Amino acid sequence: MGALSALAFAYGVVVERGRYQLRVEQVPILDAGSEPIRILHLSDLHLAPWQKNAVSWIRALGDNPPDLVVGTGDFFGHPSALPQLKEALLPLKGIPGVVVHGSNDRFGPRVVNPFGYLAGPSARVDHGIPLDFDGLTALYDELGWHDIDNGVVSLTIRGSELEFVGLGDAHAGADHTDSLPTWLEAAREQRSDDTAGARSTTTIGVTHAPYRRVLDALVTHGSELIFAGHTHGGQVCVPGIGALTTNCDLPLSRARGLTMWPHGNRASYLNVSAGIGTSIFAPVRFACPPEAVLVTLVGDDIGYA
Template sequence: MKRGDQQYNALAERIGRLHLQQRLGIEQEHVKQIFGRGRNFFHIENWYSVHALMRLCFRLAGIYERGRHNAADIRVCENEVFIPDLPAGLDGFTILQLSDIHVDMSDAISRALNQRVTTVKYDLCVITGDFRARTYGSFDAVLQGMVKLKSALKGEVLGILGNHDFIEMVPGLEELGVRMLLNESALIEHNGEHLYVVGVDDTHYYQVDNLDKAASAIPAESITILLSHSPELYRQAAHSDINLMLSGHTHGGQVCLPGGFALTYNINAPRRMGRGVWRYHGLQGYTSVGSGTCVVDVRYNCPPEITLHRLRCGGQGG
C-alpha cells in the first residue's frame, strides 16, 4: 500500500494520515526482525530456524502429535458478565469472542475452529486480533482461510488488528464482511436497546492504540465493550467508562507446565490478566487463551478456546 493508492487514501481519510503513516512505517521496520523494538527485545515468531528446532525437540520427546491433537481440541468457554443498570433488552446478549486465530498456521486447527463456531448461539461475534501466524510477508493464505471461517459465522462480525497483522489486510477482511475497528466504535442495536463496541489498534508491538479517539463519539453512561488485542490497556480502560474489556494475545502461555502454569504471558500487565476473567478497579476484563497457535502448532496444559460472554443485569462491576 503506497501513498496515492486508492486503498491508502481511503484508510488515511478514515483513520487519519498520521496513524496510517506510523503503522506502515513500523511495519517496514518490523519485517524479519528478530531482535529490537517493541515491548519485547526478542521476537521468536520471526526466528523460523528455532521453530523447526522446537518441532524436532517435541518429536524426539514423543509428544509432538499429542500437542497437535491438543491444539485442535477447541473448547467452548462461557463467561457471565454482570453489569449494573444494563437495559432489560440487553439481558442475555451474547458475544462470541475469537482470538489469535492464526488461520494460516494449521489446516487442522482451522477446520476445528470452523466446525466449533457452528455449534454455539450468539448475538455478535468479535475477533480480538492476530488473524495470521507470521508477522510479515504475504497474507493471501489468511484471506483464503477467512473465507471459510466467515461462512461458518452468523450475523455481524467485528475485528481488530493484532501485533501479527498488517493494516494492508483491512480492505480484504472488510470485503469478506469482517468490520474492522481501527481506533473506532460500532453501534449495536438489540431488542430496542443499544450498546457500543470500541476497537483499538494494536497496543502491544505497534503501540498505535488511541482509546480517546475510538470512544469519542460514545454518549456518557452507554454500555461499552472494549476490544484490545492485549490487556495492556487496562489502566486507561478502567478510567474510561468501559463495562467490559476483551483481549487475547497471550495464548494462555500455549505450552504450560502441569496445572496450566504459564512460563510467560508476554504482556506488560499483571500476571493475573494473562488468561480468563480479571478485574481492575471497576473494570471487568477477560483475556482469551485463543483458538490458534503461534511458532509451533502444539498446546500443552492449555486447551484452546472460543468464548461466549453473556451480559446480565446486576452485580457490582461497571
C-alpha cells in the first residue's frame, strides 16, 4: 500500500500537475439570434518563475483568440513571478477582459498541512509575504482588462450588452456582499440609456471563492452565469468519488465544472474552474488535471449542449 501511495503521489507531482486541458462549455443565455461570444476563463495560475511549461501553455491559448477573458484570481504563486505572468498573458493583450482577485494575489503562499483542508476551509489569509499587487494591477491595465473586484462594468461584445458584476475574495472576507445592492443599483442608474429599446443586458457574476452567500447574492441580483475558481477542483480527488474538499462551503459535487446554482425562484449557470496551478508548497494533482475553460455564450434559442 505504501508503494502504491508513493507511486500515486509521484504521478500527481510529475505527470498530472502538467497535464493541462482546455475544457469547453456552451451556455445559452444571450438573446435569440445573437452572435456567439467565446469567453476564456482563467483561474488560479499560482505562477512561479520556474514554471516554463505553464507559461508556454497559457501563451498558446492566445493562438485562437477568444472574444473576452474572465480572470478569477490567484494568478500569483511566488513573489518574483510578475515577469513570467506578463510573458504568459501578453498574447491576450487587447482582448477585452474582466478580473477579480484572490488572497494569493496580495500575499505569498505559506507552508500549510494539506490534510488540514479536509477538516474545513483554510484560515483567512491576512498575513504573509506581500506581493507586487500594484504591479499585477498595472499588468491588467496594460492588457486592457477591467478590475471589477467589488465593482461592475458593462461591455458590448459582438452586439450583445454584457454586465459583469464582481465580488472580492470571500475566503479572505474581502467580498462586499452586504453592500452589493447599494453600489450595484447606483452603477446601474448611472449607466447610459443609449441602448434603451435595444437588446437586453445579460448579467454575469465573477468572483474568486464560490461561497454560498456570494453565489446567492449574485443570483438574486440577476446573474445568469457566474464564474469562480479557488477550489482547484479539489486538487487531489478520488477516482469514482471526486473532490474531498472545496476549501469553502460549496458542495463537493460542484468543485469543478458547469452546473446550475438555484437560489429563491431564480437560478444561474455556475462555472467553477479547477485552475491551472497549485501552491508551490503542495505541487500535486490527482484525478484533477489543471485547466482553463472556454465558455461560448449563445442565444437561448439554441439550447444547452
